[in-house]
Every structure is written in C-alpha cells, then in structure tokens.
Amino acid sequence: MGDTDDSGFSVDQVIGSSPRIFQNKSLVSVGTVPDEDRIVGRQEEITNVALSLEDIIYNDVPDNIQIYGKTGTGKSLVSRHVSSKITERAQENGVHATNVYVDCNANNTITRASRTLYFSVFDELDDKYGVKAQPSISPPPKRGVGWKTYTEELWDIVDDYYDGLVIILDEIDLFKDFNNLLHALSRARENDEIETYISIVLISNKTTQFRNKVNQRVKSSMGGSEFVFSAYNAEQLENILENRRDAFEEGVLGDNTIGRAAELAADEHGDARKAIELLNKAGMMARRNMDETVTENHVTEARDLVEADLLSKSISTLPDQAKLVLYTLTKRLNGRGDTASTSQVYDRYQTVAKDVESNVLGYQRVSDLLDELEFLGVTMSERKGRGDRRGIKKDHELNHRPAIVLAATLAEDPRLQTLESVSSPEDILQ
Ligand SMILES: Nc1ncnc2c1ncn2[C@@H]1O[C@H](COP(=O)(O)OP(=O)(O)OP(=O)(O)O)[C@@H](O)[C@H]1O
Ligand SMILES: [Mg+2]
Incomplete structure (x- = not known):
C-alpha cells in the first residue's frame, strides 16, 4: 500500500486476478449449517438428543434437555440438526410440529428473547399459511410491550397451529434473566396455557457457572436430561475437515494442510470452529499472496489471526468499559503467566479511561468487570491473602x-487503536 506511483492502477487488475483457491468457500465458513452428510461422528450425541425429543413425532410428551460442552464441540450444530429432523418426521406422521432457535447472545434480555420466539413462530406461520393476511391474528407491537405479552400471544398461536414445539435457547448463559423465562416456558402446559407439547433445549459452554445460576424452582419445573459434549481429538477434527475438502479447488491443498489445521485446533481443546477457521484463513492467505497451493505453513501463519478473531467474537458481547479493563490488564502484563492485582489494574485503568475520554468507573465496578472477564474465560484469577482496604485481593x-x-481488544474497540497508533489490529500480530 506504500506505493507512491499509482499511475495506471485500476481495480480491474485486482478483481479476478488471484489464483482460484476456493471452489465453495461456504463449506469452510463457520456460519454455514452443514448438510447431514458433512456431520462427522457425534452419533452418540445425536442419538441422545434425538431420543429426548422423539416423542414429539408421536404427539406425546418430549423431554427437556441441557447440553453442555466447550466451544466448537458441535452443540449448536447437533441440536439444530436433530430438531429440524424431528419436525420433518412429525410432519410425515401427520403431527404438526416446529422448532425455534434463539441465539441468546443477540437476544440477551427476557423481552428480546420472548419477542424473537413469538416472531419466529409467527413468520413461519405466515410462510406456511399467510397468517399476516388473516385478521384473526394480529401480532403485538415490536416495541413498548412487556415480555408476558409476547409469551401469551405465542401460546395462542402455538396452541392453534402446533401439536409439538422444540425451543432451542443457545448460549443461555449470556442471557441476563433466564430464570423467569425458563420458568414461564416450562410451566405453560402445566398451567393450562397450551396443549402443545414443548421441549426446551438449553445450550451453554459454561457448565458449572450456568448450573449454579439456575434457581431451584426452574430446576424442578425443567427436569429432563443433561448431556456433555466432549472436545474433539485431532483425528476427529481431521475427519471433519476432510469432509469439507471440496471447499477448495482440486489439488490446491498441500499434503499436510488439513492435518496441520486439525493438530493446531486440537492444541488447547479440540475445537471444530477453530479447525474450520484455520483452513479458511489459510486459504485466504494463500490467495492474498498469489500462491497457487495452500500449505501447512499458511495454516501455521493463520493461527494468530484465527485466535484473535475467535477471541474478538467472544469479547464483542462485553460492555465497552470491560474492553478498557481488558486492554489495561493486557498492557500491564509482560507475557503469558505474568499476573497483575486488581489494584494495579485499577491504577492504570484510570489513565487509560481518561486517555480515551471515557468516564472513569469506581474500584468496585472495575473489580466486577474483571470477574466478568474471568467468567468469559478470557482471564484467570486467584485470590491472594486477606485483601486490603479496597476488599479482596485478586491476581489476574x-x-x-x-x-x-x-x-x-483493538478490533472490538476502535478508540484503543488510536492509543496504539496502529491502522489495523492485525498489525499487532506481525
Ligand atoms: N461433528 C461435526 N461435523 C462437522 N462439522 C462440525 C462438527 N462439530 C462441529 N462442526 C462445525 O464446527 C463449527 C462449530 O460447531 P458448533 O457451532 O456446533 O459448536 P458449539 O459447540 O455450539 O460451540 P459454542 O459453544 O462456541 O457455541 C460449526 O461450523 C459446525 O458446523
Ligand atoms: Mg454454539
């Protein structure tokens, strides 16, 4: 980009000039839900989930389930896949069933989640029967009403049209007030609000933290089974990637490209998302360098980018102040394994907050945000000694x-890019 002579340059020279690397890039895009024949292994998990939901196809009572497991272990994939199969099979049996998927990261309040539930069902009914044109159903407004309006209206339409309903609440730990919603959803039938059989599928990658927050009342009304998905090993990851080899043009992948991606993704815990992202980014890197093959070196080079990318997705859910705190902690440390106490972080945080012209939070709020970072798995902390006048002393x-x-952090908070004087967060990784 530092070229001074750009005479004669045209974007036409760029578009279409790089070697053909991908044949179907969506196969290595993590957002794509792969077809059944791309799902490798997980037979036991698929069977467990299917058996819990199965009664829906016989118009009978299904189980509620909770699915736990580390990130990238196929929890979302398996639940979406099985629930859509259940709906199909129910249809074949003459049972009207459907499933709704709620991403609690994007719908992290009870109002948002219940609104999403209502409108997912409503929109599907509109696709099937054109209900928007029917005066008998009028959806509640999208703003200005409480969550109970949405659940009440939801039960009305569900009861009228469906015998069975699977509700998937994914990343439920990111939901601020899940106890009330879970209670309302799991009690609807008992309270005679509906006759439809409902199965609630809860998914979380924060097993213990989430379990501890579920209150007793919800535990007893939810009941059901609990499944834990284990991390993949390198061989399983290799199989998952092999099954998506046709994302690339034939002959483009080097001998050990897939093997290397599987190996790196199995390094911390076997994470299929990381494996797929590594292959994707390695391909992009080759293309950018005008290389005609994607080698294991490209995978190795892609590693930092992928790790930063995955991390930035998880910190994107944090409030801006938590990003400032994370930035402060990072700047305070000399490397992995180094620690800083809450007081040390707080002292430096005050300067950073002023530098980016943000308001400066009090000590206790910063200490709470450090706890939030730990909850997210970005940091680890240990209590030290008996504490000082500011409270418990922790090292992070x-x-x-x-x-x-x-x-x-820079990718998620542009204010910090100015402090670091970099034009792109990737510059940090050079
Ligand atoms: N057994 C598998 N076969 C094929 N692809 C898989 C398999 N398991 C996971 N994947 C793919 O890996 C990626 C991550 O899987 P998924 O989203 O289901 O993980 P998750 O357990 O829900 O993780 P998180 O807790 O971070 O949400 C997805 O793109 C998914 O398609
Ligand atoms: Mg998931």
Whole structure:
C-alpha cells in the first residue's frame, strides 16, 4: 500500500486476478449449517438428543434437555440438526410440529428473547399459511410491550397451529434473566396455557457457572436430561475437515494442510470452529499472496489471526468499559503467566479511561468487570491473602498470549487503536 506511483492502477487488475483457491468457500465458513452428510461422528450425541425429543413425532410428551460442552464441540450444530429432523418426521406422521432457535447472545434480555420466539413462530406461520393476511391474528407491537405479552400471544398461536414445539435457547448463559423465562416456558402446559407439547433445549459452554445460576424452582419445573459434549481429538477434527475438502479447488491443498489445521485446533481443546477457521484463513492467505497451493505453513501463519478473531467474537458481547479493563490488564502484563492485582489494574485503568475520554468507573465496578472477564474465560484469577482496604485481593492473568488479546481488544474497540497508533489490529500480530 506504500506505493507512491499509482499511475495506471485500476481495480480491474485486482478483481479476478488471484489464483482460484476456493471452489465453495461456504463449506469452510463457520456460519454455514452443514448438510447431514458433512456431520462427522457425534452419533452418540445425536442419538441422545434425538431420543429426548422423539416423542414429539408421536404427539406425546418430549423431554427437556441441557447440553453442555466447550466451544466448537458441535452443540449448536447437533441440536439444530436433530430438531429440524424431528419436525420433518412429525410432519410425515401427520403431527404438526416446529422448532425455534434463539441465539441468546443477540437476544440477551427476557423481552428480546420472548419477542424473537413469538416472531419466529409467527413468520413461519405466515410462510406456511399467510397468517399476516388473516385478521384473526394480529401480532403485538415490536416495541413498548412487556415480555408476558409476547409469551401469551405465542401460546395462542402455538396452541392453534402446533401439536409439538422444540425451543432451542443457545448460549443461555449470556442471557441476563433466564430464570423467569425458563420458568414461564416450562410451566405453560402445566398451567393450562397450551396443549402443545414443548421441549426446551438449553445450550451453554459454561457448565458449572450456568448450573449454579439456575434457581431451584426452574430446576424442578425443567427436569429432563443433561448431556456433555466432549472436545474433539485431532483425528476427529481431521475427519471433519476432510469432509469439507471440496471447499477448495482440486489439488490446491498441500499434503499436510488439513492435518496441520486439525493438530493446531486440537492444541488447547479440540475445537471444530477453530479447525474450520484455520483452513479458511489459510486459504485466504494463500490467495492474498498469489500462491497457487495452500500449505501447512499458511495454516501455521493463520493461527494468530484465527485466535484473535475467535477471541474478538467472544469479547464483542462485553460492555465497552470491560474492553478498557481488558486492554489495561493486557498492557500491564509482560507475557503469558505474568499476573497483575486488581489494584494495579485499577491504577492504570484510570489513565487509560481518561486517555480515551471515557468516564472513569469506581474500584468496585472495575473489580466486577474483571470477574466478568474471568467468567468469559478470557482471564484467570486467584485470590491472594486477606485483601486490603479496597476488599479482596485478586491476581489476574490472561488465558491467551497478550498479543492475541491486544489484537482482539483493538478490533472490538476502535478508540484503543488510536492509543496504539496502529491502522489495523492485525498489525499487532506481525
Ligand atoms: N461433528 C461435526 N461435523 C462437522 N462439522 C462440525 C462438527 N462439530 C462441529 N462442526 C462445525 O464446527 C463449527 C462449530 O460447531 P458448533 O457451532 O456446533 O459448536 P458449539 O459447540 O455450539 O460451540 P459454542 O459453544 O462456541 O457455541 C460449526 O461450523 C459446525 O458446523
Ligand atoms: Mg454454539
């Protein structure tokens, strides 16, 4: 980009000039829900989930389930896949069933989640029967009404049209007030609000933290089974990637490209999302360099980028002040394994907050935000001694290399890019 002579340059020279690397890039895009024949392994998990929901196809009572497991272990994939199969099979049996998927990261309040539930069902009914044109159903307004209006209206339409309903609440731990919603959903039938059989599928990658927050009342009304998905090993990851080899043009992948991606993704815990992202980014890197093959070196080079990218997605849910705190902690540390106390972080945080012209939070709020970072798995902390006048003393460290955390934090908070004088967060990783 530092070229001074750009005479004669045209974007036409760029478009279409790089070697053909991908044949179907969506196969290595993590957002794509793969077809059944791309799902490798997980037979036991698929069977467990299917057996819990199965009664829906016989118009009978299904189980509620909770699915736990580390990130990238196929929890979302398996639940979406099985629930859509259940709906299909129910249809074949003459049972009217459907499933709704709620991403609690994007719908993290009870009003948002219940609105999403209502409108997912409503929109599907509109696709099937054109209900928007029917005066008998008028959806509640999208703003200005409480969550109970949405659930009451939901039960009305569900009861009228469906015998069975699967509700998937994914990343439920990111939901602020899940106890009330879970209680309302799991009690609807008992309270005679509907006759439809409902199965609630809860998914979380924060097993213990989430379990501890579920109150007793919800535990007893939810009941049901609990499944834990284990991390993949390198061989399983290799199979998952092999099954998507046709994302690339034939002959483009080097001998050990897939093997290397599987190996790196199995490094911390076997994470299929990371494996797929590594292959995707390696391909992009080859293309950018005008290389005609994607080699294991491209995979190795892509590693930092992928780690920073995955981390930035998870910190994107944090409030801006938490990003400032994370940035401060990162700058305070000299490497992985180094620690800083809450007071040390707080002292430096005040300067950083002023530098980016943000308001400065009090000590206790910053200490709470450090706890939030730990909950997210970005940091680890340990209580030290008996504390001082500011309260309990804790030492904090990062679960990733500081450069990765720094790049991820900058990507999520442009104010910090100015402090670091970089034009792109990727510059940190060079
Ligand atoms: N067994 C598998 N076969 C094929 N692809 C898989 C398999 N398991 C996971 N994947 C793919 O890996 C990616 C991550 O899987 P998924 O989204 O289901 O993980 P998750 O357990 O829900 O993770 P998180 O807790 O971070 O949400 C997806 O793109 C998914 O398609
Ligand atoms: Mg998921």
